[in-house]
Each structure stands twice: as structure tokens, then as C-alpha cells.
Amino acid sequence: xxxxxxxxxxxxxxxxxxxxxxxxxxxxxxxxxxxxxxxxxxxxxxxxxxxxxxxxxxxxxxxxxxxxxxxxxxxxxxxxxxxxxxxxxxxxxxxxxxxxxxxxxxxxxxxxxxxxxxxxxxxxxxxxxxxxxxxxxxxxxxxxxxxxxxxxxxxxxxxxxxxxxxxxxxxxxxxxxxxxxxxxxxxxxxxxxxxxxxxxxxxxxxxxxxxxxxxxxxxxxxxxxxxxxxxxxxxx
Ligand code: TIU
Numbered sequence: 001x002x003x004x005x006x007x008x009x010x011x012x013x014x015x016x017x018x019x020x021x022x023x024x025x026x027x028x029x030x031x032x033x034x035x036x037x038x039x040x041x042x043x044x045x046x047x048x049x050x051x052x053x054x055x056x057x058x059x060x061x062x063x064x065x066x067x068x069x070x071x072x073x074x075x076x077x078x079x080x081x082x083x084x085x086x087x088x089x090x091x092x093x094x095x096x097x098x099x100x101x102x103x104x105x106x107x108x109x110x111x112x113x114x115x116x117x118x119x120x121x122x123x124x125x126x127x128x129x130x131x132x133x134x135x136x137x138x139x140x141x142x143x144x145x146x147x148x149x150x151x152x153x154x155x156x157x158x159x160x161x162x163x164x165x166x167x168x169x170x171x172x173x174x175x176x177x178x179x180x181x182x183x184x185x186x187x188x189x190x191x192x193x194x195x196x197x198x199x200x201x202x203x204x205x206x207x208x209x210x211x212x213x214x215x216x217x218x219x220x221x222x223x224x225x226x227x228x229x230x231x232x233x234x235x236x
Pocket of ligand 1: 027028033040043076136161162163165166167191
């Protein structure tokens with residue numbers, strides 16, 4: 001069901017939301033960033049900090065699907081021969097197990113490997129766009145802008161991981177291309193809580209220099225959806 005345009009409570013001021021002209025972009029919710037043994041973990045990060053994004057983002061994804069919004073899932077990763085991996089990216093971090101090395105989830109950050117897949121709770125449906133990207137930004141070396149323009153999309157709801165890396169880079173790229181970006185803060189996550197918080201503030205500061213920040217609850221309300229009540233089975 002299509003929803004009429006509405007206004008969403010946000011920082012720095014209400015966001016003019018038209019679901020028909022807005023795409024939900026889900027950045028890199030892959031095992032390589034969320035599971036032990038992946039790229040994120042090998043960089044020295046605590047991956048458990050990211051899993052809290054899955055539940056609110058799952059509710060937003062369900063509501064966006066019900067509202068027939070365009071949905072785009074991105075994945076960061078490289079060709080098996082690493083032809084699309086800059087030598088600088090391969091060398092960065094002086095990792096003992098660099099991109100392409102075998103790991104518990106297959107070769108690290110390589111397309112087609114288990115670690116490269118999107119977590120099951122947010123798995124793409126047939127008809128949804130899955131965009132493989134070699135960089136941090138979703139516009140760099142991809143056909144994202146072409147697909148958005150063809151679909152007459154003017155605004156993006158940007159979600160996923162990590163707040164200050166791939167989410168921020170994508171928002172900055174989108175902003176310079178003239179797209180309005182709305183970020184539900186609980187639907188993005190970082191290995192660094194302080195970077196997450198400042199990353200969100202940087203988006204909405206200076207009159208919304210990069211975009212708007214809201215919550216999944218405000219976004220769900222605009223989509224006529226409610227957060228599912230989580231029930232626990234005690235004593236079972
Ligand atoms: N390391 C880190 O925070 N992020 C990435 O390398 N990629 C994404 O953010 N997807």
C-alpha cells in the first residue's frame with residue numbers, strides 16, 4: 001500500500017517524507033561486519049556492538065516493503081582475484097589476514113563467500129536491488145545514482161553499518177548529488193559508540209549540513225507501522 005507524503009519529526013527540523021520518491025538504503029549488513037572472524041573483527045573491533053541494529057532495522061525494512069518503497073541492499077566486497085581492490089586498501093592496517101585471506105566465514109570481504117552475505121534477518125527479497133560496492137561509499141564505482149534517477153527517487157533513508165564509515169561516506173556522496181538523506185539513528189551502528197553519536201550529530205548540525213536524523217519509531221509511524229512488541233517466554 002502506498003502512503004501519502006507526511007512530515008517526520010527529525011533533527012534539525014521535520015523531514016518532508018514522500019515514500020514514493022524515497023529509497024530505503026541498507027548499508028553492508030553483512031556477516032563480514034557483524035559476525036566473529038570477519039573483516040570488522042579482524043580490524044580489532046567488537047562486532048557485538050553492531051547486532052543491536054538488526055531489530056529496529058528489520059521493522060523499518062518490513063514497513064518499507066509494505067509501503068512499496070524502493071529497497072536497496074549494499075555489500076562491501078571484492079572480486080575473487082582482487083582486481084577491484086586498491087593496493088592501498090589491501091595494505092591498510094598491516095593485517096596478518098588481509099582482504100582475500102581465508103577465515104571462518106570464507107575468504108574475507110570476497111563476493112560469493114559466506115562472510116559477504118547479508119544477515120538472514122535482513123535478507124533481500126527477489127526484486128530488491130543488491131548493490132556490490134568496492135569502496136566505502138555506495139555511489140563510488142557503482143550504478144546506484146543511475147538506478148535512483150531512473151526511479152525518480154529524490155530522498156534516501158540511509159541505514160546499516162558503520163555509522164562513521166560506509167554510512168557517512170554514502171550520505172556525503174548522496175548529499176553532493178542532491179539527494180535528501182534521513183537517518184534513523186537506531187538503525188545505524190558503529191564499533192565506536194562515541195563515533196556513532198558524533199557521526200549522527202555531524203549529519204544534523206549546521207542546519208542539516210548532510211541531512212536529517214530521526215528514530216525508527218518516528219519513521220515507522222509515518223509508514224503507518226508499529227514496532228513489533230517483543231515477547232519473552234519465561235519459565236518454559
Ligand atoms: N571498518 C568499518 O568501520 N567499516 C567498514 O570497513 N565498512 C563499512 O562501514 N561498511
